[in-house]
Structure formats: structure tokens, C-alpha cells
Amino acid sequence: MFAEKLILRIPGPTPIPPRVQQAMNRPMIGHRSGQFSALFAKVAERLKPYFGTRQDVYILAGSGTSALEMSVVNTVGAGDEVAVLVSGAFGERFAKICERYDIVAHRLNVPWGEAVTADLLSAFLDEHPNVKAVFATYCETSTGVQNPVKELAAVVRAKTDALFIVDAVSCLGAVPCEMDAWGIDIVVTGSQKAFMLPTGLAFLAASERAWNVIENRKPLAFYLDLKAYRKSLAEQTTPYTPAVSLIFGLEEVCNMLEEEGLANIIKRHELMRDMTRAAMTALGIPLMTSDEYGAPTVTSLDPKGAFDSEELRKTLRTKHNVIVAGGQQHLKGKIFRIGHMGFCDPLDVITVVSAIEMSLAQIGVDVPLGEGVKKAQEVLIHHV
Amino acid sequence: MFAEKLILRIPGPTPIPPRVQQAMNRPMIGHRSGQFSALFAKVAERLKPYFGTRQDVYILAGSGTSALEMSVVNTVGAGDEVAVLVSGAFGERFAKICERYDIVAHRLNVPWGEAVTADLLSAFLDEHPNVKAVFATYCETSTGVQNPVKELAAVVRAKTDALFIVDAVSCLGAVPCEMDAWGIDIVVTGSQKAFMLPTGLAFLAASERAWNVIENRKPLAFYLDLKAYRKSLAEQTTPYTPAVSLIFGLEEVCNMLEEEGLANIIKRHELMRDMTRAAMTALGIPLMTSDEYGAPTVTSLDPKGAFDSEELRKTLRTKHNVIVAGGQQHLKGKIFRIGHMGFCDPLDVITVVSAIEMSLAQIGVDVPLGEGVKKAQEVLIHHV
Helix, strand or coil: CCHHHCEEECCCCCCCCHHHHHHHCCCCCCCCCHHHHHHHHHHHHHCHHHHCCCCCEEEEEECHHHHHHHHHHCCCCCCCEEEEEECCHHHHHHHHHHHHCCCEEEEEECCCCCCCCHHHHHHHHHHCCCCCEEEEECEECCCCEECCHHHHHHHHHHHCCCEEEEECCCCECCECCCHHHHCCCEEEEECCCCCCCCCCEEEEEECHHHHHHHCCCCCCCCCCCHHHHHHHHCCCCCCCCCCHHHHHHHHHHHHHHHHHCHHHHHHHHHHHHHHHHHHHHHCCCCECCCCCCECCCEEEECCCCCCCHHHHHHHHHHHHCEEEEECCHHHCCCCEEEECCCCCCHHHHHHHHHHHHHHHHHCCCCCCCCHHHHHHHHHHHHHC | CCHHHCEEECCCCCCCCHHHHHHHCCCCCCCCCHHHHHHHHHHHHHCHHHHCCCCCEEEEEECHHHHHHHHHHCCCCCCCEEEEEECCHHHHHHHHHHHHCCCEEEEEECCCCCCCCHHHHHHHHHHCCCCCEEEEECEECCCCEECCHHHHHHHHHHHCCCEEEEECCCCECCECCCHHHHCCCEEEEECCCCCCCCCCEEEEEECHHHHHHHCCCCCCCCCCCHHHHHHHHCCCCCCCCCCHHHHHHHHHHHHHHHHHCHHHHHHHHHHHHHHHHHHHHHCCCCECCCCCCECCCEEEECCCCCCCHHHHHHHHHHHHCEEEEECCHHHCCCCEEEECCCCCCHHHHHHHHHHHHHHHHHCCCCCCCCHHHHHHHHHHHHHC
């Protein structure tokens, strides 16, 4: 099989568009040069619409987890109570980060595959009225749940003075996010999902409310000190060495996103989600998430023992050059997850559905060949 | 001027070799795939010789500063006393990181341009016998001083039980480093200097002594938790998302370094240092460092008012497409620094010397055109 035709359909990293790859091949420049400063300030500005904010967007050299930690260490401290909405592995990570700093994390746990609803959060905040921050996950990558952060933000705003902090790593840039209008205080994301870049950058924006807190605290860490990033961005630079080649790529990503337009990008992801869900349902493979909370960027399937997810994934990989993700933590070996985000279009969904059908047949599952493809086609035709 | 012929002679980032750039263009793969794991484990192994260690080398998505902080947060804590050897901006950064965590940092300050000697350290440790760690800078990027870390390690080993922790960001891979033999406990470096990669990766290795400390502490941070990296590396992976495309490039860097051979790489850098120093001396531009402590990777020049360093840099940039670095902090606007590391060879040094001669003439300095080039040539011919 051609290594260059690998079909990467995991929930990040996603394939890199050739023109973005090309941009990253620009000769290296100094990160303290005027040339870099101008580029950096411009791309930071161009990220704002995806956050739905007029606030500045900060760009960090690090993975998504470093930015999750950044949202913690600048806003709360040892002994503070916070609420962490845990609908999967990445919600749990927020809680673990808090606990590393002796922050008291009250977990609102829901079963993996379910969303945290406004009602659940409202009741939880009644139990924990003293929390200084509420940490939520927009798209929970480990389950494919899209939590209703707009509604959750409304609950937080109505009931408490707590900051509302959202991990949007695996969906920002592909889904609506109106940070300012919805009243979200911090939104965090990464480069390797809807932003179609390699891993290695994280982005963060904070509300004026959040800045009022941040400016009056001593941050718990150094590299992740948001005040240092704010001071530097005012001078069009970064406090520590930025990942220059990824910033080259990010400029081209901004071009691509603007050419397509955010409204179209959001529609494309919803379409790919709907195609995937319709196809998997036609094949009789149970979806892990309800239609209401199914993420536009990743779909999780739980065959519940009808076949071996790992055998399916292996066949996809070895016979068709298609990579889908497995489960994390207690779902390892049980479920599989199809990424449909970033540099991915509806025909890519048809391809992966077709490969899943064939692989199922090849591992001996009685599958109606072509039926998933047909349902996906119907959704696509109807949509276009 | 051709943007693609930009001559980047700053102390990092350095130009990227085309074959490394090419490697980074490989199609994206999943970072939790067997393919990535095998690649990752292999490059981590291949980094060991540059550290001079049999211990594992950890690869972090982040800039050099994140790895400096990693060496702090896993080894000491609030109230602990440490010694920080400050010979410039990056030594000072170690102290600032410590103070962020309420660690008591005793600074051994030397004037910028001078090295911390074994005698100075010995006397300092007599004054501060209770330090739990000693933080040093191998090459101080802001001044071009190469501190004698082998001798410093011997002092630490002889006088205390403190860990000896070395920032080797702007020299590792270009200079001798025998971490195990010299008794250094932690060595930290970055990707964008002698390793010829874009910015965005940092590397760290720790001695068995250091691990005995690390394993018995609760780390002060999350993303920088070394125990998590150790646990993951045993499974050929990383705790958080690695910077995949840079790891592709790192594999090709390892190929290049091994083809040249570390002994030859070290000689090449010493030669480039000697050429640069001889040429600048011939032009009457005072070196900021003594011959004994001049770094093989970067040379700092202090015209002491004989001409305007910023005017020189501007002329180099606008008339010759050559970028050299300015000064940092209190030396901003006063000195200039020539990087000669990584993807840089002796003829590149001739080029930059020639451009400096012409630029000096162009800004009205009475400079002996060609004399710097001639001295550099003599050093090169004599050497080869």
C-alpha cells in the first residue's frame, strides 16, 4: 500500500493540506525579527472568529494539555473549589491537573457517551455553591459527545460568579463558538484537529472577566504564565521561543478557513457527522452518542460484542490503509472512533464507510455491503 | 533580495537542512500508532550520545524554557534552597522559574561575558551549603560564554549532595557533553540550535541520582511531570500529544549527525568559532568572551561605541540579506551576536564575515576590507 495514501480518520492529528505543508517549508526566520512579529500578530488576530471573541488569542508551543493546564494555573489555586464536568478522558484530565495543584475538584460525572446537560449542572452548582471555576469539555474526544456549552455557560452565568472554562481542543474551528456572546471565560484548543496543522501548537483566549482574575493572581507556573503572554503579544511576540514553522502553516490555514468561510465549515462538519451516523446505523453498528449530542468532528461506535473493534481496526489498517481510532481507558479494545474533521470532506466519509463495510465482511461479519455507503450518499445528496 | 537566500546567523533557530525539511513533509500519522511508537523510541535512543548518557532521553512538545521548568518542578519545591549560576539572560531565567515556585534561589552572578569558574562555585557552595540543586548554563546564549560545566560538575560532586542541572539549549549536539562521566544530573536542550530543527521540541535526560529524587517527589506541575514521561516512554509513547512532524524531522537529523560523527561535528563548531573570533579580532571588533570561554556555537561582539551595532545589523539585513542577533536585556542595542551552529559550515562563516566587513564600510566605519575574511581563511586552511 502507498504510505502516502494513508487515510487518517482519527480525531487528530488530521491530514495536513498540501498548501499548508508547503507553507511550513518556508526558510526559517528569526523569531525575534520584525518579519516574524508581523506574521505572528496577524495570525493571532485571524484566530478570533473561531473563538467568537474580540479578546486576544494566545498561541503556545505545546500540546493541548499544556493549554488546559494554562487555563488552570492562572485562574485558581490550592484550596480553591472548582467544578469539573467529566464526560470522558479529557474532562478527567482537567480534574487531574487541578488536583496536581491541590485545587479541590468536584467532579460532575456522567456515563461515557452521555452529555452534561444544563439541568445536571444547575443541580450540581446548588450542591457546590463556592466553586471559583467550572471546567467543561466542548467535544469530548474520547466519546464523541458534544457537550451543550452554550446552555452550560448560561447556567454558570445565572447561578455563580465562577469562571467558565472550556476545552474545545477537538472541535474549535469546526463548530459554532461564541465565547463573548455565550459568556465563556476561557476557551482552549489545539492545532492538530480542525485547524489542520501538525501537533505542537495550542491556542487560548480569555474574557475580560477572566483577565480580572488572572491579573490579580500570581500564576502557579512559569512557561504557562498567561500574563507573560499578554505582555509579549502587546509587542507582537511571545515570552518564550515560538514554533516558527507551525506559525507559517497557521497563516495558510487561516487563508483556507477564510476562503471556505466559518458558516460553510460548520455545515461541512455537520454533514460529515450526519453521513457517518446514518451509514453506521444502516450497518447496525450502535452509535455511542445520541443525535442531540453527537459531535460534528468525531463519531464513536460501540459494537457491544457483535464484533471485535480491534480486529476491525486492524483489517482497516492492513487491508485498506485506513486508520480509525480505538477506545481510551476502560473502553480500550471495545469501541472505535471515526474522525471527520479538518482536512476531510464528504467523499472522504464515503471512503471510510466503504472500507468499514469491506473490513467487516473480511472479518466475517454479516454486513449489508454498500448499505452504509448508500445512506451516506442519500444524506449528502439531500444536503447539497 | 531572494527571501529563500536569507542567511540566518542567529543563535537559533538555525536554517533547516533540505533533507530534514523533506522528512517533515511525510504524511501525518497517528501519534498513538505502532508506526509512531517505533519511530519515537528509536529517535529517543539515538539522542543519547549527544548527552553522553545511558539514561533515557525525553522529548517534550514545547520550547527550551518548558524543559528548563521541567528540570525545576520535578526536583525541588517551595522553601528549598538552590544555587543558580547566572552569567546572562538564561541563567537568570532559571532563577525566575525557581522563584515562581517559592524556591529560594541563591544567585552566583558574574558579569555578562564572563564564565562561572570552578573556584567561584566552590566558594559559593561554602556560603550556601544547604542547596538541594545547582542550576548552570552550558552555553549562555545571551553572551556567547561557554561555562566549564565539566569542572563545575566536579565541584558540585565533591562538595555537596545537590543535583547538578545544566541548560545546554544552545550548544548540545555541537560540543562535548559527558553527562554520566562528568556527574551531571539533568541536561536540557532544544530542537532549534545544533539539532537543526524548527523550534518546538525540547529534550531532557536525568541521571539515576536525579531519578531517585524525582521518583520520591510530587511534581509541582502536570504537563511537565517527568514521571509521566518516564512511564510513557517505557511504552514507546508520550503522556500528551507529541509534535509528530518535528519527530519526523528529528529522525533525519539523527541520520545527518551520525553520518558526520559527533567528533567531527564538535571540530567543525570549534573551527567556526576560531574563524569567527580571528576575523572579528582582525577587524578590531572586541570579543565579549575570552578565548578560554568562547562558545563554539555563538560569538558576541561589543563594539563599545566604536559603531552602532543596530546600524550594522540593519545594513546586514537590508543590503546583504544576512541576519545576526542583537543583545538582550541591558545589552540590547549595544552588542551583536553571530550564530555559527547547526546547519552552518566554515564557508558560511566566510560569508558572514565578508558581509560584516562590507556593512561596516557602508555605515562609514574605517574597516580593512578583506582582512577579516583573510584571517578566517588562514584559520580554515591551517585547520584542514
